[in-house]
Amino acid sequence: MDSLHNRIVALADLHGRTRESLLPILQGVVEYENYLSQRSMVEISRELDLPAAEVYGTATFYSFLEHRKMGKFTIRVCKTISCSMMGKNQILLAIKDMLKIEIGQTTQDGRFSLVETNCLGWCHKAPAMVINHEVYTELTPEKVREILSDYLKKEL
Amino acid sequence: MIEQHLLLKRVDFIFVQDTDWEKILQKSIQRPKQELINELISSELKGRGGAGFPTGLKWKLTSEVEGSEKYVICNADEGEPGTFKDREILTRVPYKVLTAMAVCGFIVGATNGIIYLRGEYQFLEKPLKEAINEFSYFCKKINLDFAIRVFMGSGAYICGEETALFESLEGKRGEPRNKPPFPSVSGYRNKPTVINNVETLAHTYTIFKYGAKKFYDLGVQYSRGSKLFSVSGDTPKPGIYELELGMSLQDFVDEFGDGDTKAVQVGGASGFLVPRKKFSETAIGYQGKLIGISLPTGGSMMLFNSSRSMYNLLDNYLEFFREESCGQCTPCRIGCQQLLAGIKAVKKGDRPAPYLDKLLKLSETMQFTAKCGLGQSVANSFASIVENFREEMIY
Numbered sequence: 001m002d003s004l005h006n007r008i009v010a011l012a013d014l015h016g017r018t019r020e021s022l023l024p025i026l027q028g029v030v031e032y033e034n035y036l037s038q039r040s041m042v043e044i045s046r047e048l049d050l051p052a053a054e055v056y057g058t059a060t061f062y063s064f065l066e067h068r069k070m071g072k073f074t075i076r077v078c079k080t081i082s083c084s085m086m087g088k089n090q091i092l093l094a095i096k097d098m099l100k101i102e103i104g105q106t107t108q109d110g111r112f113s114l115v116e117t118n119c120l121g122w123c124h125k126a127p128a129m130v131i132n133h134e135v136y137t138e139l140t141p142e143k144v145r146e147i148l149s150d151y152l153k154k155e156l
Numbered sequence: 157m158i159e160q161h162l163l164l165k166r167v168d169f170i171f172v173q174d175t176d177w178e179k180i181l182q183k184s185i186q187r188p189k190q191e192l193i194n195e196l197i198s199s200e201l202k203g204r205g206g207a208g209f210p211t212g213l214k215w216k217l218t219s220e221v222e223g224s225e226k227y228v229i230c231n232a233d234e235g236e237p238g239t240f241k242d243r244e245i246l247t248r249v250p251y252k253v254l255t256a257m258a259v260c261g262f263i264v265g266a267t268n269g270i271i272y273l274r275g276e277y278q279f280l281e282k283p284l285k286e287a288i289n290e291f292s293y294f295c296k297k298i299n300l301d302f303a304i305r306v307f308m309g310s311g312a313y314i315c316g317e318e319t320a321l322f323e324s325l326e327g328k329r330g331e332p333r334n335k336p337p338f339p340s341v342s343g344y345r346n347k348p349t350v351i352n353n354v355e356t357l358a359h360t361y362t363i364f365k366y367g368a369k370k371f372y373d374l375g376v377q378y379s380r381g382s383k384l385f386s387v388s389g390d391t392p393k394p395g396i397y398e399l400e401l402g403m404s405l406q407d408f409v410d411e412f413g414d415g416d417t418k419a420v421q422v423g424g425a426s427g428f429l430v431p432r433k434k435f436s437e438t439a440i441g442y443q444g445k446l447i448g449i450s451l452p453t454g455g456s457m458m459l460f461n462s463s464r465s466m467y468n469l470l471d472n473y474l475e476f477f478r479e480e481s482c483g484q485c486t487p488c489r490i491g492c493q494q495l496l497a498g499i500k501a502v503k504k505g506d507r508p509a510p511y512l513d514k515l516l517k518l519s520e521t522m523q524f525t526a527k528c529g530l531g532q533s534v535a536n537s538f539a540s541i542v543e544n545f546r547e548e549m550i551y
Contacts, residue, residue, distance in 0.1 A: 064310040085464065
């Protein structure tokens, strides 16, 4: 059996095979493959003995459980009011310009995906973004370029 | 004018570091349960998540329900735009929240507690678990049977609604349930459940430490105690402040405004926009007879100066609600879409200005017919923005 299957079995062993373990398992798969592929959802449904539609329905409800293929690093820029007022668009422009992608797209090398997200809870330090689960606040275009440069040095 | 309001007063309870939690826990679980409940009731603490349900009554109701399987849940799905206080509490004084959960468990007869932490705060999971480990060690030492675990959300505003949160904990889509039954009777796993906001729990710690009177002496009638405010927007000093309840919005703006404050959004996107001309007649607190217009809030205070377009504000909120609506009930699912499309059409000139009145009626319909607080409260910001800044919606 391949590594995704093993991963799902391991997650089910860890969290249990009840309906209540579904979210932690979905989260664990996203950590692993950056998103939820159709195959992973079918595998999870088999492992938990749930209808695949139930797994799909639950997974697609939550915005952090992406079901489109994503890059290794998902950049989520907050677009809610405080961040929007404090220059979110300049941040987005800087990212788009540097990575040559639009919102919803992934870089060709599969390193970055760019999406907008709702309130991250950093309104007093706007604008804010998260890359996977790492938080960055009080952003400026220069700061964003520096942050992304560091990510470009990381191994894929 | 408000006759009975307080001058803005800073208070420092919640973030004061103390090393007394072990003592407070030990002392509390030796007191009669009824006495603890009475202490909470007499403090008049109300839910700090925004809804304002009396906390003592909530615990009392759950304690009176028969059953050996009960739960204490800490709602840390802080998603309201402009709110960020719960994160700070869990970062700086997690042991206060844990202690409060354990005392609550002791009172209502629950041996399990869960902290539902929003996915956006995943970086808090590890330190929180470490705090829980230390806490559990002490519980064992004093023979208190109470276990706490953290459950991570995955990015859904609606899961802050208590019954949606239960659904999410049970591994389902976060779709709110019908009420009644209320959580005190049937909550998580359909068992009696106390669910409180992070800040509410932190306040109960203060009350158990100092007694109800110290808390009750703060604030005004119907709005006792202090409250954390998350201040953001056009302000020279954004941040988190603990203030005595009952101040007028004018005093708040005098303290936090940038000198050109045009309007303040009280209570986040689901709250109300108050224009400058109403600052002095608006008080911050729960609804009561004595203090004129009184706005409850989960603590989100967003200030806007005269450079801001109120149309953009509303457009931003409605896009937020359209995306965060769970889609379960028609008034909210379709209503949010239509309100957003409607104001865009008026702005563009595709619809005449009186169309705004139709939209206001639609928001009123949502208020009466939506299944949960999300859909019901869209009308709050919608009506307060459209009625006070109508010309900005049109031109």
